[in-house]
Amino acid sequence: MVRKIVLSVIGVVISIGIIVLARYFMSVNNYQSKVKDTKIENVNLQKVADGDYIGSYDVDFIEAKVSVKVRSHRIISIKLLKHKTERGKKAEVITDEVVKAQSLKVDTITGATNSSKVILKAIETALKSGEKV
Numbered sequence: 001m002v003r004k005i006v007l008s009v010i011g012v013v014i015s016i017g018i019i020v021l022a023r024y025f026m027s028v029n030n031y032q033s034k035v036k037d038t039k040i041e042n043v044n045l046q047k048v049a050d051g052d053y054i055g056s057y058d059v060d061f062i063e064a065k066v067s068v069k070v071r072s073h074r075i076i077s078i079k080l081l082k083h084k085t086e087r088g089k090k091a092e093v094i095t096d097e098v099v100k101a102q103s104l105k106v107d108t109i110t111g112a113t114n115s116s117k118v119i120l121k122a123i124e125t126a127l128k129s130g131e132k133v
Helices: 002-037 089-101 113-129
Strands: 051-058 063-071 074-084
Touching (some): 002 113, 063 113, 074 089, 089 113
Antiparallel strands (some): 063 074
16 A cells, blocks of 8 residues: 555656656747847937937846947947846846947857847847937
8 A cells, every 4th residue: 555655756747857857848949939039129329319218128038128328329338137047147238249340230149149149139129219200
């Protein structure tokens, strides 16, 4: 009787483990698809009014929120307000690259490509919110 109970408990624990593992792998696959499908579009700064703009982008495992300051159709500064990442901390320098280039068409940071794309997309979202129609 005790053996049956122990085997039943082991079976339940293994079943729960399999379900949790399957859900994790589905989340990873979804995250990878989102990152792969993320396209960074350049924004025409001549259409962006002066102001401070907030943008964010989230692909589950990586998330970024930025504040972009625009004056006279130039990006003056970009502050990274939030960056949820695992190993992509070194991508945070991409904000400086965007300010220097005055463009979103900059190289991603090697070893932090996914975080680079998420930060760039957050910057794009911020800039697009300031576009004059």
